[in-house]
Amino acid sequence: EPEVTQTPSHQVTQMGQEVILRCVPISNHLYFYWYRQILGQKVEFLVSFYNNEISEKSEIFDDQFSVERPDGSNFTLKIRSTKLEDSAMYFCASSDFGSGQETQYFGPGTRLLVL
Amino acid sequence: QKEVEQDPGPLSVPEGAIVSLNCTYSNSAFQYFMWYRQYSRKGPELLMYTYSSGNKEDGRFTAQVDKSSKYISLFIRDSQPSDSATYLCAMSASNFGNEKLTFGTGTRLTIIP
Numbered sequence: 001e002p003e004v005t006q007t008p009s010h011q012v013t014q015m016g017q018e019v020i021l022r023c024v025p026i027s028n029h030l031y032f033y034w035y036r037q038i039l040g041q042k043v044e045f046l047v048s049f050y051n052n053e054i055s056e057k058s059e060i061f062d063d064q065f066s067v068e069r070p071d072g073s074n075f076t077l078k079i080r081s082t083k084l085e086d087s088a089m090y091f092c093a094s095s096d097f098g099s100g101q102e103t104q105y106f107g108p109g110t111r112l113l114v115l
Numbered sequence: 116q117k118e119v120e121q122d123p124g125p126l127s128v129p130e131g132a133i134v135s136l137n138c139t140y141s142n143s144a145f146q147y148f149m150w151y152r153q154y155s156r157k158g159p160e161l162l163m164y165t166y167s168s169g170n171k172e173d174g175r176f177t178a179q180v181d182k183s184s185k186y187i188s189l190f191i192r193d194s195q196p197s198d199s200a201t202y203l204c205a206m207s208a209s210n211f212g213n214e215k216l217t218f219g220t221g222t223r224l225t226i227i228p
Contacts, residue, residue, distance in 0.1 A: 004158075033215070043159065043203065045215040056215060091158050103149055103207075104216060106158040 002026040004107035006092050012113045013082055021077045021110045023092030032075045033093040033104060034067065036060070043091065049075065082114045118142055121204055121219030129227050134191040138204035138219045141185065145206040145217075148180050150189045153201045153221065162202075163189065194226045 005024045013019050025032050034046040048055040049067050066078045075094075079086055089111050093104040121138045128134055136150075147166055151159035163178040165171045165187075171178045177190040187206075191198055204219040 006158075035216075042220040043205075043216075043218040045217070048215055058215075089156075103147070103161060103164050105161060106151075108158045109156075111156070 002028075004092055004094055004105055006090075006107040006110050008110060009108065010111045010113075012115065015084055015114055016081050019079050019082055019112060021079075021090050021092075021112070023075045023077075023107055024073050025075055025092065025094030026096075026105060027073070029094035029096045029105075031055075031095045031097065031104075032067075032069070033095075034077045035091045035093060035106075036088040037091065037109075038088045046077075079112075082112075084114050087112060087114045119204065119206060119217050119219045122222055123220065124222035124224065126222060127225040127227055128194060130194060130196060132194050132226075134194050134198070134224060134226075136189040136191075136202050136204075136222050136224070138187050138206075139185055140187075140206060140217075142206075142208070142217075143182075143185070144208040146209065147207045147214075148178070148187050149205040149207075149216070150176075150178055151203040151205060151218075153203055155201075159203055159205075196226045196228050199225045 007022045032049045035043050037043045045058050047057045047061045064080045068076050089109045091109045092107045095104045119140045150163040152162050153159045165178050168180050168182045175192045179188040201221040201223045203221045205216040207214045207216050
């Protein structure tokens, strides 16, 4: 069964450093998302992306964050200057439209720890 | 009032019991309702997807939506130890591809052998 994959599974970084989280969405999906989950809290929407553009972003997704689809398979989330409060699990998701079940399939997540 | 509220648990039940998990919501625009299962340190896994009010059954799982009460439920019959996980309700206003999901906080369920 097709699945969303994410790398790395864990990343530890120093405050102020840039990190890039990578995702490979399901191959025929056209819509891509990033969510995050701070430990013990709910899953929160960050950004959605379609046709090489951001469709919607939350107030969490400030100027320190950016997303890119650098090629036909990868989807990345960049955090330019990490803060302690960026420590969380980051989930990539993808979805199709017109398949009859237009909902989102999630990857296993990248656990980011900012020290 | 939070947009989506979920019974916090944690919930522990003996193997074979029927489990009921619930969420309430305040945004009447929500039309699509999902239940995800999340094992520790893993991504959410889609269990059930329903549109508007009504019931949907898939094996041991039944999802119910009551839009008039803004209340959704997930029932698990003949619960198994492998059902031990955190269950997240999620909802959206449309099924257009770029619609964000709004999640509840999750209910941690433990099935005791």
